[in-house]
Amino acid sequence: MTSAAEVSAPYGSGPGEPKTPAKRVRIHHLQELKDRGEPWPMLTAYDVYTAELFDEAGIPVLLVGDSASNNVYGYDTSLPVTVDELIPLVRSVTRAAKRSLVVADLPFGSYQVSVEQAVTTAVRFMKEGRAHAVKLEGGRHFAPHVEAIVNAGIPVMAHVGFTPQSEHQLGGYRVQGRRDGFDAVLADAHAVQEAGAFAVVLEMVTSEVAKKITHELRVPTVGIGAGPDTDAQVLVWQDMVGLRRGRAPRFVKRYADVAGVLSGAARAFADDVRNRQFPAAEHTFH
Numbered sequence: 001m002t003s004a005a006e007v008s009a010p011y012g013s014g015p016g017e018p019k020t021p022a023k024r025v026r027i028h029h030l031q032e033l034k035d036r037g038e039p040w041p042m043l044t045a046y047d048v049y050t051a052e053l054f055d056e057a058g059i060p061v062l063l064v065g066d067s068a069s070n071n072v073y074g075y076d077t078s079l080p081v082t083v084d085e086l087i088p089l090v091r092s093v094t095r096a097a098k099r100s101l102v103v104a105d106l107p108f109g110s111y112q113v114s115v116e117q118a119v120t121t122a123v124r125f126m127k128e129g130r131a132h133a134v135k136l137e138g139g140r141h142f143a144p145h146v147e148a149i150v151n152a153g154i155p156v157m158a159h160v161g162f163t164p165q166s167e168h169q170l171g172g173y174r175v176q177g178r179r180d181g182f183d184a185v186l187a188d189a190h191a192v193q194e195a196g197a198f199a200v201v202l203e204m205v206t207s208e209v210a211k212k213i214t215h216e217l218r219v220p221t222v223g224i225g226a227g228p229d230t231d232a233q234v235l236v237w238q239d240m241v242g243l244r245r246g247r248a249p250r251f252v253k254r255y256a257d258v259a260g261v262l263s264g265a266a267r268a269f270a271d272d273v274r275n276r277q278f279p280a281a282e283h284t285f286h
Helices: 027-036 048-056 083-096 115-127 140-151 164-170 181-194 207-216 258-274
Strands: 040-044 061-064 101-105 133-137 156-161 199-203 221-224 232-235
Touching (some): 048 061, 061 083, 083 101, 115 133, 133 140, 181 207
Parallel strands (some): 040 232, 061 101, 221 232
């Protein structure tokens, strides 16, 4: 017999209770949150320290995104990063996260060739990266890929709207779902849901189309630049804490100035070394 504790979502529900999961978050917990109308946060993570901190903060889903291409490896876009570059990052996050559901992004070129390639890549992320689920971009055209991966026993988070891996085909970073594109984004979302996706990321779509999709889909929607009505919200962690400098996308809210903190700490350390104030007696063995 299944106990109530095994089926309840792993969050405190009282106003004074911390929103820290008590056990591993599973995809049915996310569905329960949607069914109850409770929004949930998702962040990217690429290393053991951020994964540990975000996990302890009660972030239920961590995405090891192909955004590591820009934010870890320093490429200009998400396109160059490879499976072999991402798998060690996924493994470090899954080692650190005790409660969060860890989703691994399938990078460009690792699933587009065929359904068989998609399943093979997803299996690598589960076996070698120890991921709990995978994410791939694309709507109706990639519904067979989603279905095949799900049939292989691997949970899939889909991604429609603006899909960064297709930026050249889409004509750059452009909002999707306007005018004639409204029905196309809606059809993509329904297609990946019917293929078995447990959640759908909606990136850079109009708030109107995001609201309609969220209302119509059974599974949770995750917004990034999709307005306030999705079931969840995701940000790249370096954007969220202000580590990445320069102009941020319109949908980003900076919750800290980590770039300023790190820069200040580095300057203070350099000054101490140059002035022979570090290491001091308390940092020295005798």
